[in-house]
Amino acid sequence: MVVSKAHGRENRQKQKPVSSKKKPGLDARRVATRLLGAVVDARSSLDALTDSEHGHPQYVALEPRDRALVRAMLVTALRRRCGIEKAITQRLDRPLPGNARSLSHILHIGAVQILFLDVPDSAAVDLAVTQAKSDPRNSRFSALVNGVLRNIARRKDAILTKIDAVMDAPEWFAERLRQAYGPETAEAILAAHRVEAPVDFTVKSSPERWAEAFSGTVLPNGSVRVNKLEKAVPELEGFEEGEWWVQDAAASLPAMLVDARPGMRVLDLCAAPGGKTAQLAHAGARVTAVDLSASRLKRLDSNLQRLRLEAETLKADGLTLTADEPYDAILLDAPCSSTGTVRRHPDVPWTKTLEDIEKLAELQRKLLEHAATLVRTGGRLVFANCSIDPLEGEEVVRAVLAGEHGLELSPITPSELPGAAHFITTEGYLRTLPGIAPAHVDELQAVDGFFAARFIKR
Incomplete structure (x- = not known):
């Protein structure tokens, strides 16, 4: 597939932005795209942007379920940024325009849903295309978005078998690790960065009791580790009583x-x-x-x-x-x-x-x-x-x-x-x-x- 042909057709067409305010899930994708740009282009803190009380106004305005989805999309898009970028660029026969940053972020948010999140491929593609059409800056690239993301969806399994080989870090960061720890340890650190961290608790007393309560394990230093929480931290036993803290x-x-x-x-x-x-x-x-x-x-x-x-x-x-x-x-x-x-x-x-x-x-x-x-x-x-x-x-x-x-x-x-x-x-x-x-x-x-x-x- 030569995506740039679709790109050329869109360049020759003057499309009007598509109104799609009521399409479910579109607001969350728009917020995710905007915040990804704020992190990558403006070097803004992800935690500050996604703070439930003082974060970006568009993020705070979302329903809790959509906020959780936006956070998941952003975290995964950043953990896998270089692998996703490679999957996208391999489906273009020429680079995106240098000023098409928002278009790049639309493609990344669409691709992360297809490759790593539990979102139907068709929904990820449709919402990304709709988002592109509704933005005057990107409406002429809607066919490109459609072609790239559908191609990624069709070749998902093949992409996923190779994506771990891609170094998911800016070169300056990877080079600092190599200089400090050597290539083997640097690679191990970068691999660890792709994996969601467990949750560790420092407990006031009886680590064994809290490990049992949380279905976790006691670590050698006395911390209690849970690989994946089934509840939000404030809902866990012992939170209100002050028996432990996350650390x-x-x-x-x-x-x-x-x-x-x-x-x-x-x-x-x-x-x-x-x-x-x-x-x-x-x-x-x-x-x-x-x-x-x-x-x-x-x-x-x-x-x-x-x-x-x-x-x-x-x-x-x-x-x-x-x-x-x-x-x-x-x-x-x-x-x-x-x-x-x-x-x-x-x-x-x-x-x-x-x-x-x-x-x-x-x-x-x-x-x-x-x-x-x-x-x-x-x-x-x-x-x-x-x-x-x-x-x-x-x-x-x-x-x-x-x-x-x-x-x-x-x-x-x-x-x-x-x-x-x-x-x-x-x-x-x-x-x-x-x-x-x-x-x-x-x-x-x-x-x-x-x-x-x-x-x-x-």
């Missing part, structure tokens, strides 16, 4: 390095949304949770209230914060590129750049150096973030240790982190990486990417 198993490890004890004064810098704050408070520490964002602190307060845990919360800049008395320990979970959480946030490789990583690494260094002034002599300072780029981890630590900040590295030992010995580096850092390899009984696997290093103030 990736890897995200629970940095707070364990603080070794918080009852009565210990602990500063949690950049604390929101509060999972690590909850861990420290549950251990009995007197926690001061600091964040620059008032809205994020409000969410942290709400989470602590549900969990029946107490902490002082303070809106402040971690670069200028002062303390009347040095803290016994500090946990700095620094702002980062979030490249370790692509399984949950597939927009990250498409919204971040190497320049962003470099700027964030500089901010992390400054935050860590200032945090060193707030901890007492002999106290612990744990630096962590959810990036898998060494610029935001190992390189920050090396730069700080090279300066005169009174910090000495306190290497992490395997006995401190059950099940995570394989994530401890020769330098004594914690470096978890996403992966989908079958987990050994005594090893954490399939976790988010995290970095952590611990210091002692001298």
